[in-house]
Amino acid sequence: MAAQKPTRALPKPTPETEHFWEGTKARELRLQRCDECDHVYFPPRPFCPRCSSRTVSVFRASGKGTLASYVINERPHPAFEGPYSIALVDLEEGPRMMSNIVGCAQTPESLVLDMPLQVTFEVQNDEITLPMFEPVGANDA
Amino acid sequence: MRKQAVAIVGAAETTELGKIPRMSQLQLHADAALNTLTDAGLKVSDIDGVATAGESPTGVAHYLGITPKWVDGTSVGGCSFMIHVRHAVAAIASGLCTTVLITHGESGRSQIGRGGFRSAAASLSGQFEAPYGPMGPSTLFTLPVLRYMKDYGLTHEQLAMVAVVQRQWAGLNPRASYRDPITVEDVLNSRMIAYPFHLLECCLVTDGGGALILTSAERAGDFPKPAVHIWGSGESVETPMISQMEDLCSSRAFAVAGPAAMADAGISHADVDHMMVYDAFAHLPIYGLADLGFCERGEAGAFIAEGHTAPGGRLPLNTNGGGLSYMHSGMYGMYALQESVRQLRHIAPAQVPDAEISLCLGVGGMFGASGCIVLGRQAKD
Numbered sequence: 001m002a003a004q005k006p007t008r009a010l011p012k013p014t015p016e017t018e019h020f021w022e023g024t025k026a027r028e029l030r031l032q033r034c035d036e037c038d039h040v041y042f043p044p045r046p047f048c049p050r051c052s053s054r055t056v057s058v059f060r061a062s063g064k065g066t067l068a069s070y071v072i073n074e075r076p077h078p079a080f081e082g083p084y085s086i087a088l089v090d091l092e093e094g095p096r097m098m099s100n101i102v103g104c105a106q107t108p109e110s111l112v113l114d115m116p117l118q119v120t121f122e123v124q125n126d127e128i129t130l131p132m133f134e135p136v137g138a139n140d141a
Numbered sequence: 142m143r144k145q146a147v148a149i150v151g152a153a154e155t156t157e158l159g160k161i162p163r164m165s166q167l168q169l170h171a172d173a174a175l176n177t178l179t180d181a182g183l184k185v186s187d188i189d190g191v192a193t194a195g196e197s198p199t200g201v202a203h204y205l206g207i208t209p210k211w212v213d214g215t216s217v218g219g220c221s222f223m224i225h226v227r228h229a230v231a232a233i234a235s236g237l238c239t240t241v242l243i244t245h246g247e248s249g250r251s252q253i254g255r256g257g258f259r260s261a262a263a264s265l266s267g268q269f270e271a272p273y274g275p276m277g278p279s280t281l282f283t284l285p286v287l288r289y290m291k292d293y294g295l296t297h298e299q300l301a302m303v304a305v306v307q308r309q310w311a312g313l314n315p316r317a318s319y320r321d322p323i324t325v326e327d328v329l330n331s332r333m334i335a336y337p338f339h340l341l342e343c344c345l346v347t348d349g350g351g352a353l354i355l356t357s358a359e360r361a362g363d364f365p366k367p368a369v370h371i372w373g374s375g376e377s378v379e380t381p382m383i384s385q386m387e388d389l390c391s392s393r394a395f396a397v398a399g400p401a402a403m404a405d406a407g408i409s410h411a412d413v414d415h416m417m418v419y420d421a422f423a424h425l426p427i428y429g430l431a432d433l434g435f436c437e438r439g440e441a442g443a444f445i446a447e448g449h450t451a452p453g454g455r456l457p458l459n460t461n462g463g464g465l466s467y468m469h470s471g472m473y474g475m476y477a478l479q480e481s482v483r484q485l486r487h488i489a490p491a492q493v494p495d496a497e498i499s500l501c502l503g504v505g506g507m508f509g510a511s512g513c514i515v516l517g518r519q520a521k522d
Contacts, residue, residue: 008271008272008273008274009262009267009271009272010262010272011262011263011267011268011269011271011272012261012262012263012267012268013263013268014263014268017265017268021268042269043265043268043269043382043385068288068389069284069285069286069287069288069389070284070287071280071283071284071287071335071336071337071338072333072335072336073274073275073276073279073280073335074332074333074334074335074336075276075279075334075335077274077276079274080274083336084274086273086274086275086280086281086284086335087273088284088285088288088384088389096384096385097269097384098269098270098273098275098382098383098384099273100273100274108336108337113287113288113291114291124272128272130272130273
């Protein structure tokens with residue numbers, strides 16, 4: 001039997017974040033918007049971090065963003081092959097999230113700050129699908 | 142009404158620093174505490190307040206045999222000890238206790254008797270950061286820097302110069318872990334840890350500890366060593382997730398705690414003779430100088446590279462060699478405070494001539510928290 005590939009540190013959803021992880025399983029990036037003040041925020045919580053209103057809605061985000069910053073980790077990690085990027089992505093709707101940039105070389109030359117990115121989804125197991133980002137046009141060829 | 146003044150009357154580190162495999166983490170606290178009691182000429186029974194982080198104040202008080210009337214277990218990372226100083230000043234000034242012992246000990250390298258800290262899978266960082274493969278501070282604390290480089294023109298060479306300058310200080314300090322001079326080329330040729338950070342731009346991992354004793358400044362003359370006076374303090378927290386910083390080019394916690402401490406002390410930038418900025422990585426002094434208004438954001442890298450913080454410069458910074466060259470156990474803030482005390486007692490190995498005012502800025506987590514203390518050689522008027 002082939003050895004199973006070691007997994008990443010996988011998230012354990014809570015009641016407050018379940019909609020996000022249900023969304024990624026459906027290949028949707030879901031954010032929240034305050035019904036009172038229109039603030040869009042992340043990570044999930046059942047109230048607005050700007051005005052404290054509990055009246056908030058979940059919506060499907062565009063999945064578009066830009067590369068805000070990153071590092072390329074050179075130390076070996078059991079779930080990754082070779083150096084890999086850990087990135088901060090500024091989403092079109094405003095919030096910033098951590099992710100990996102996939103679909104391109106993991107080098108400073110290929111990872112250019114402010115480059116446009118598009119969400120993609122990587123299934124980890126039956127429960128968890130992680131959102132990742134790739135350069136816009138990466139799959140057009 | 143003027144607040145009752147408080148002073149540091151005892152300060153010491155563990156007998157050894159570096160690699161101490163025969164001591165548990167709790168014993169590192171105790172070794173530092175016992176050295177500090179000796180420094181202050183006090184007995185354990187004189188202590189009625191205990192503050193610590195990493196271990197619980199319950200555990201430290203029981204291990205040392207202290208019956209405290211006041212405890213503080215604020216644990217927000219490496220700047221917890223600055224915040225303990227601030228809280229101790231308030232506690233002593235309001236009569237909750239008279240004599241506070243603040244301890245730190247960490248078996249960062251040998252990992253003897255040390256509890257782990259991994260974010261739980263259900264925490265927000267466990268859900269929204271850990272899956273992407275961060276491997277501790279070298280891959281998290283470092284994340285904002287490429288943005289700083291692009292927006293403010295910080296160069297790889299300027300970042301490397303932070304390590305070069307601090308090694309110059311370390312060369313003057315017999316207790317520093319690394320003392321041999323290094324060049325920008327040495328830094329840029331050292332092993333890449335997490336681009337753009339090379340090994341020599343990351344802190345050491347060592348064992349050690351330190352402790353402080355604070356009491357009313359009215360008693361400052363009753364101790365064997367010169368007291369160092371607390372002139373002002375500030376504290377704040379921002380976020381447990383580096384990805385959620387408000388501004389990748391500024392620490393909000395620095396920007397709250399630093400100016401608060403300076404206003405509390407009633408000082409201006411020109412009054413600061415000596416400065417410590419917690420340097421877990423080479424970019425931290427750059428953020429600290431800008432967030433506290435010592436430099437414009439775009440100028441801090443050049444300010445350090447031009448030698449203004451080096452030996453002989455006008456703003457001596459991280460004069461023990463810092464976390465990059467002196468030591469770094471994990472929660473380094475205690476060692477920054479110890480160096481501020483040494484400088485104001487005029488006993489530092491790399492003594493800044495006539496140092497009267499020291500500003501000590503700590504960070505906790507990955508830009509998650511900050512505590513800032515302004516210390517004076519003389520009592521504040």
